[in-house]
Amino acid sequence: MQKNIVIIGAGITGCSLAHFLANTGWDVTLLESQDDIASGGSGNPVAAIYPKFMLNDKAYNDFMLKSFMFTTAWIDKLGLNKDDYRFDGAIEILEEAYSHKLEINFSSGSVDQEKILISIDKPILKKYLMNQDLSGLLFHRGGWVNPIALCRHLVNHSNIKVLTNQKIISIEKLNNEWTLKTKNQKIFKSDHVAICNAAYLHQFDLTQHLHTDAFRGQINWVNSTPFQMPSIVICDEGYVAPLMQNKHIFGATYGMNDFNKDLRLSDTKKNIASIKKIHREFHNYCLAQKTISGRVSWRASTKDRKPYVGRVFNNELFKKMRVRELAQTDQLPWLDNLYVASGFGSRGFTFAPYCTFVLANLINKKLSKDDKGTLNYTNPERYRLKKMSLKKAASRIFKV
Numbered sequence: 002m003q004k005n006i007v008i009i010g011a012g013i014t015g016c017s018l019a020h021f022l023a024n025t026g027w028d029v030t031l032l033e034s035q036d037d038i039a040s041g042g043s044g045n046p047v048a049a050i051y052p053k054f055m056l057n058d059k060a061y062n063d064f065m066l067k068s069f070m071f072t073t074a075w076i077d078k079l080g081l082n083k084d085d086y087r088f089d090g091a092i093e094i095l096e097e098a099y100s101h102k103l104e105i106n107f108s109s110g111s112v113d114q115e116k117i118l119i120s121i122d123k124p125i126l127k128k129y130l131m132n133q134d135l136s137g138l139l140f141h142r143g144g145w146v147n148p149i150a151l152c153r154h155l156v157n158h159s160n161i162k163v164l165t166n167q168k169i170i171s172i173e174k175l176n177n178e179w180t181l182k183t184k185n186q187k188i189f190k191s192d193h194v195a196i197c198n199a200a201y202l203h204q205f206d207l208t209q210h211l212h213t214d215a216f217r218g219q220i221n222w223v224n225s226t227p228f229q230m231p232s233i234v235i236c237d238e239g240y241v242a243p244l245m246q247n248k249h250i251f252g253a254t255y256g257m258n259d260f261n262k263d264l265r266l267s268d269t270k271k272n273i274a275s276i277k278k279i280h281r282e283f284h285n286y287c288l289a290q291k292t293i294s295g296r297v298s299w300r301a302s303t304k305d306r307k308p309y310v311g312r313v314f315n316n317e318l319f320k321k322m323r324v325r326e327l328a329q330t331d332q333l334p335w336l337d338n339l340y341v342a343s344g345f346g347s348r349g350f351t352f353a354p355y356c357t358f359v360l361a362n363l364i365n366k367k368l369s370k371d372d373k374g375t376l377n378y379t380n381p382e383r384y385r386l387k388k389m390s391l392k393k394a395a396s397r398i399f400k401v
């Protein structure tokens with residue numbers, strides 16, 4: 002097998018896939034449309050990492066927990082600068098009834114709950130400077146990472162060539178090779194291709210059916226405060242991160258399919274309001290500032306909040322196949338050597354490293370039973386199959 006691959010998009014998804022493949026002997030060309038890596042959703046000064054569970058969705062919670070455990074252990078071993086990540090806890094403030102239900106829901110699983118989370122009580126609130134009567138959960142191994150430092154670290158490998166200012170506009174198979182064209186008519190050829198371009202996945206003919214919504218998000222920060230601030234990430238409606246790169250970062254807003262690139266004062270106000278319960282003095286201090294810095298970027302979310310990770314169908318073959326043929330999951334019309342990883346929503350730094358590890362195993366034809374389960378869950382073609390009443394087939398593309 003020729004081990005060369007072109008990856009489109011150099012956010013956390015493209016950079017971590019490049020890393021896993023380079024470490025298994027692949028020559029990777031990583032193409033980015035902007036003038037630097039980590040310029041999209043992955044370019045914020047901080048990303049919080051903690052498991053965000055949902056009530057009554059065991060499959061999602063299992064996937065979340067698996068991703069969280071994998072990613073935190075993996076980042077710990079990467080050799081990142083110690084100032085660029087920390088996993089010494091994260092608190093999520095929740096209504097007491099919700100937090101209790103979530104605990105019960107979670108504890109029905111096979112993992113020892115106490116090792117992952119505990120309900121916050123008065124001593125915990127005091128330790129993390131929240132003197133009000135709040136309820137919620139403390140995730141022991143939650144924390145944060147510096148996204149740009151992480152992406153840079155991942156692509157610093159002799160097998161990875163990063164090329165910026167390369168906006169890919171088309172992908173087609175010519176003479177048995179994937180041929181990618183840029184906006185400036187430059188051509189890249191490769192045996193394998195992976196599309197990791199977040200909310201732009203639908204721009205290519207081969208993947209135009211893979212819908213994502215772009216959610217605009219604004220974060221803000223102030224450079225110093227006269228107060229002692231919490232030493233761990235605290236999330237309520239918004240979050241406050243501990244001091245990093247001399248910034249106290251807080252946010253973030255959500256705006257569906259809103260493509261305004263400018264910082265908005267109304268969003269800054271929303272962000273300030275969202276941290277009132279976390280730290281009232283800090284909230285008041287932010288309100289009194291004349292200007293507050295910030296950044297705007299976009300999340301790519303799927304309708305069911307599950308990312309698209311895996312292969313896609315050959316559209317020509319798919320159109321010709323009958324429903325009963327498609328129900329035989331070993332006959333699905335997959336395109337050879339083309340992969341996608343996108344739609345990580347607001348949890349890219351928890352999901353993307355784990356999912357690209359699994360995707361690299363698929364590309365290397367070394368899938369474990371667990372990997373197969375994950376790819377069944379993230380099957381990018383699930384919507385097309387479900388539309389044909391092939392719900393079971395959609396989640397059983399691999400036998401486990």
Ligand SMILES: Cc1cc2nc3c(=O)[nH]c(=O)nc-3n(C[C@H](O)[C@H](O)[C@H](O)COP(=O)(O)OP(=O)(O)OC[C@H]3O[C@@H](n4cnc5c(N)ncnc54)[C@H](O)[C@@H]3O)c2cc1C
Binds near residue numbers: 032039044200342349
């Ligand atoms: C305000 C905000 C706060 C967030 N906070 C957190 C958080 O605390 N924790 C967390 O886990 N997640 C957080 N997220 C979500 C997280 O940032 C994303 O899930 C993650 O960055 C997605 O990574 P990605 O690599 O898939 O996409 P991106 O980082 O957006 O990377 C995609 C890249 O593809 C490039 N590209 C697009 N089209 C092309 C093309 N045609 N050719 C070449 N290149 C192309 C883009 O320029 C971009 O660099 C937040 C997101 C936002 C917006």
